Amino acid sequence: MLRSVLRASTTRLGVTGSRFCSSAADKLVITEVDDKTGYATVTLNRPPVNSLNLELLTAISETLDDLQNNKSRGMILTSSSKSVFSAGLDIMEMYKPKVDRMKEFWSTLQDVWFKLYGSPFPTVAAINGHSPAGGCLLSLCCEYRVMCQNYTIGLNETRLGIVAPTWFMASMRNAMSRRDAEMALTLGTLFTTDEALKVGLVDEVATSKEDAIAKATAFLDKFKKISPQARSMTKQALRSKDIMELEDNRTQDIDLFVYAVTQPKVQKGLEMYLEALKAKSAK
Numbered sequence: 123m124l125r126s127v128l129r130a131s132t133t134r135l136g137v138t139g140s141r142f143c144s145s146a147a148d149k150l151v152i153t154e155v156d157d158k159t160g161y162a163t164v165t166l167n168r169p170p171v172n173s174l175n176l177e178l179l180t181a182i183s184e185t186l187d188d189l190q191n192n193k194s195r196g197m198i199l200t201s202s203s204k205s206v207f208s209a210g211l212d213i214m215e216m217y218k219p220k221v222d223r224m225k226e227f228w229s230t231l232q233d234v235w236f237k238l239y240g241s242p243f244p245t246v247a248a249i250n251g252h253s254p255a256g257g258c259l260l261s262l263c264c265e266y267r268v269m270c271q272n273y274t275i276g277l278n279e280t281r282l283g284i285v286a287p288t289w290f291m292a293s294m295r296n297a298m299s300r301r302d303a304e305m306a307l308t309l310g311t312l313f314t315t316d317e318a319l320k321v322g323l324v325d326e327v328a329t330s331k332e333d334a335i336a337k338a339t340a341f342l343d344k345f346k347k348i349s350p351q352a353r354s355m356t357k358q359a360l361r362s363k364d365i366m367e368l369e370d371n372r373t374q375d376i377d378l379f380v381y382a383v384t385q386p387k388v389q390k391g392l393e394m395y396l397e398a399l400k401a402k403s404a405k
């Protein structure tokens with residue numbers, strides 16, 4: 123039985139909420155902990171497409187802190203949308219940006235990556251909708267991915283004329299073969315669910331969100347008889363090279379992001395992309 127709500131994270135207005143004080147629908151991230159298993163289901167809740175702006179990233183980051191502080195037994199990451207897991211980074215954070223906010227935005231994305239990619243507790247993404255770019259990154263940070271049928275997933279940055287940072291690339295390389303990752307990253311491939319299964323970008327296919335959560339739970343159950351400490355030390359050792367690489371280059375990575383995104387050519391590209399998205403949604 124799910125009991126809500128472990129932590130009421132940042133609201134859509136960007137104000138930190140308190141425990142149990144307002145309805146889950148107001149929260150950017152909803153955390154529910156199963157009494158029996160101790161697993162937390164973390165639901166991204168920023169309609170319409172869970173695009174990752176500063177406030178949503180802050181809420182995710184705070185949620186990950188809470189789970190770690192509460193010695194979580196496992197986390198399932200999913201979405202409240204019926205058709206989108208996450209549309210990736212909120213393009214409005216990069217289009218005509220204010221530099222200070224942009225730096226905070228990127229630094230918070232780095233925090234989320236450190237906390238999720240390096241989390242001591244086991245993590246699964248129940249991908250119940252499209253998952254391009256930053257959405258794909260969130261799922262790649264998890265140890266296991268279960269994806270519902272008939273959606274798309276991938277790091278499609280090159281299709282937008284931008285370059286995925288090296289730590290995005292490392293996260294993909296950790297899940298699939300180097301060769302497939304190189305092809306996927308250079309082409310900016312958005313895989314269908316079945317294609318993603320074939321290349322190992324996802325581990326299982328589900329018929330519904332409920333089925334995805336059930337399969338995610340079954341994955342977490344596999345660790346019941348494994349020492350949590352031995353498990354987390356093994357995971358962190360395997361991922362430590364990627365983590366240290368970004369730790370050593372955090373500031374340069376932020377500077378490079380600001381430099382790249384503020385280039386007139388990139389701004390023009392983002393403008394055209396936004397226009398195309400708006401025109402599509404207006405149809």
Ligand SMILES: CC/C=C\C/C=C\CCCC/C=C/C(=O)SCCNC(=O)CCNC(=O)[C@H](O)C(C)(C)COP(=O)(O)OP(=O)(O)OC[C@H]1O[C@@H](n2cnc3c(N)ncnc32)[C@H](O)[C@@H]1OP(=O)(O)O
Binds near residue numbers: 211284402
């Ligand atoms: C070395 C460094 C070098 C260079 C550095 C440069 C850059 C740094 C790297 C940055 C890495 C970037 C990562 C990213 O995540 S970029 C974002 C990429 N995302 C996408 O391409 C997805 C775009 N969205 C879609 O394809 C569809 O929306 C989606 C997810 C399939 C859902 O489709 P649908 O349900 O039909 O919904 P709509 O398309 O109608 O969208 C509804 C509504 O949302 C707006 N929207 C969608 N996606 C975004 C987004 N990512 N950001 C902001 N807004 C978004 C869309 O415009 C609609 O708005 P409207 O007002 O018209 O309702």
